[in-house]
Amino acid sequence: MFDTMTLTKVLGGFCGAFLVFLLGKFVAEEVYASRVGLHGEEVMQGYLIGTDDDDSGVEETAGPTFDEVYASADAGKGERVFNKCKACHQLEQGANSTGPYLYGVVGRDVDAAEGFGYSGALEKVVDVWTPEHLSGFLENPAGYAPGTAMGFSGLKSVDDRANLIAYLATFGG
Structure with missing residues (x-):
């Protein structure tokens, strides 16, 4: 009843189903992924519909500045945000991985992690990793330091950035 040919058919069926699922995943990523232009900027798929409204009378309310949020940052919440960096x-x-180690990064010179090969793009923008520089870089790494090898899309929330930097400041500070 259970011979070599039956086992081969069952194994082939599982492999075939696995390949179909992988193909479906690939197609879904291609269809729903954001597109990146030639120069690294994100390209939105859609059209801008212009309106003739004059917004000069409308005041934009800006949120709190990074310094205000950083003053009350919670390192415990930053530990959860660090899961994206792990x-x-x-x-x-000294434990470099795909990226440099982050022990003592707050206040450290840029490109100073021993044993890590940097791209050189950061040195053109920043000298020392102050909390403000880290916030700018973490918001949009490719926009802050064009040519950086860091492929992370960034943390848009100022609260997440402040909490993460407060958490990183507890290591080697």
């Missing part, structure tokens, strides 16, 4: 960065000194 794939490429380590907190132990």
